Amino acid sequence: MKLLKGIGVSPGIAVGRIFILEQSTETEKRNIQSCEMEIARLNDALQESASELEKLYEETRKKIGDKEAAIFEAQLFMLQDQEFIERIKSEIETEKINAEWAVENVTRYYASLFLNMENEYMRERAQDIKDIGNRIKNSLKGLSKNPSDKNAMEGIIAAKEITPSYMAQLNTEKITGVLTETGGKTSHAAIISRALGIPAVTGIQALLEEVQNGDYIVFDGESGNVYINPSDEILRDYKEKLKDLISIKNKLNSLKGTKSITSDGRQIKVFSNISSDKDIKIVLENDAEGIGLFRTEFLLMGRNNIPSCEEQFEVYKKVASLMQGNTVIIRTFDIGGDKPLDYIGLAPEDNPFLGYRGIRISLDRKNLFKEQLKAILKASAFGNIKIMFPMISTIGELIQAKEILFEAKEDLRKQEIPFNEEIQAGIMIETPAAAIMSDLLSKEADFFSIGTNDLIQYTMAADRLNSKVSYLYNFYQPAVLRLIKHVIDSGHREGIEVGMCGEAAGETGLIPVWLGMGIDELSVNPNSILATRNIVQNLNFHEAKAMTDNLLNLSSDEDVKLCLEEFSQSCSCL
């Protein structure tokens, strides 16, 4: 057995035999008689390569995705770059050499140019230029058609390097993993392997000297560990892991389209958090029942001016329409001194988490707030949108925010712009003050969503990033659990829904507790949606409730964890 280490670039476990990719990149150098004839050959090859790339672009777009397809669009532009073509032609004319050799020289020139760049992303472009060079050379040699041996390949591929176009055309049913000597996490080939779900490790030194065709391999695309001819023990471990991964994945996939309902019939909503309209694709793939938290701050980042109402409207509208009538809870800007924004006039503060942030800024910068509310209202005509205010500490703040919302509605009515008159306005419960006052806040708010990250931090007076106080910052603190219970009960007493959108919402061990407390909605990260639904389906609401009632009398986070462990053992399904 031998262990090689590389960079894990595409997660997953692969087990199988090695198939070494022979890459005969030898290019023959010939002197030529007629430059014209050689340039005509080159032009044909360029044309053929361009149409191949166009085809590959279309196929990748359909099979993998727009982002991955853009790689080949960029390659097409590079292939058609006048300077690139002129260099090859002038090489042919001045050196009186064959087109293959000229292409080889020019691509080598560009590759070294890219390799010497500072930006890691740019260095990876050397791979793209080589990919283009190979394509043109293959076309010149008449080898352009997809090599038929690709279909014969099976198992784990080992190669010096794999070009993006090669990766995009792999037969995912037969190729179970990819190992290369070169390449990093940001290489286009790595991006494609992740999109295809093929585990991959790159940057393995002397890989091709260490492995032989037919060697048995297991590797982990996350840690980057590659075992050649592994011991029985390692092999057993990894096969077990692989089996578990596959069965969990299949099990979770089978839950798509089902309801998040307990064995005794209590149904909750499993929503997803998003930070940008770009996240919707993965949210839909994972079958979220709605968006429980749409963080809008991304609209303010990386720019020098406040986005217009119109620009914001387009983004909110897009998300609402893509969610097709399912709930989309849009949280108004939650910014503060931890991420200073010059153009809004936010300066760094000594204590940003206790400073000028969230609704405090919105109420102070009324125009910024009102424009955002108008954009959200306008978008409400295109889907099922709800508004949520962050960082509320007093009832007065909520009333003021609602007044501004009222004014925004008036403005739209005057302009005869349609919006949902019944739109709900709720609040995040993330300060202890709001949690304690939740019985009265529930008379003013249309819904609550508990933001656990901040609620824990403020309740325990412990910075979540400070490792010295990490024993205080955890989801299992009885003080936090009691507050959450109070919030849920307060909301229900007024007949409003109570959800949760912090990280604790997706914490596997605590889902029975949230259920037992009577939570109506859990909003989790897209990749936790199905796992959360799975747990809900395996729970019995009455058992969870009985366990939670008991748990709320415990005095320490350790006791809470113990109680939950016992509970999960008693339900074999968890």
Add this chain to the structure above:
Amino acid sequence: MNRIIVTLNNSTGLHARPATLVVKEASKFKSKITIKKGEKSSDSKRIMEVLALDAQKGDTLEIIADGPDETEALKALKELIENNFNE
């Protein structure tokens, strides 16, 4: 002739996809459009030159347009870059 100064804020800088978008956008205009990063200068309609700028996050670029539609061209490129290439 007209010029603007912009700062690159997208995470990856002017690499393949952003550079493609710059070239595509610039090619819609008749004006000659030059992008400069410090001493380095490039024709914005040629991807190899744009890539060769090796521009990364935080870099300041000067964009100079000269021609009948120079104002519109600069506006379009400014928007593209400030929207972080719709990443």
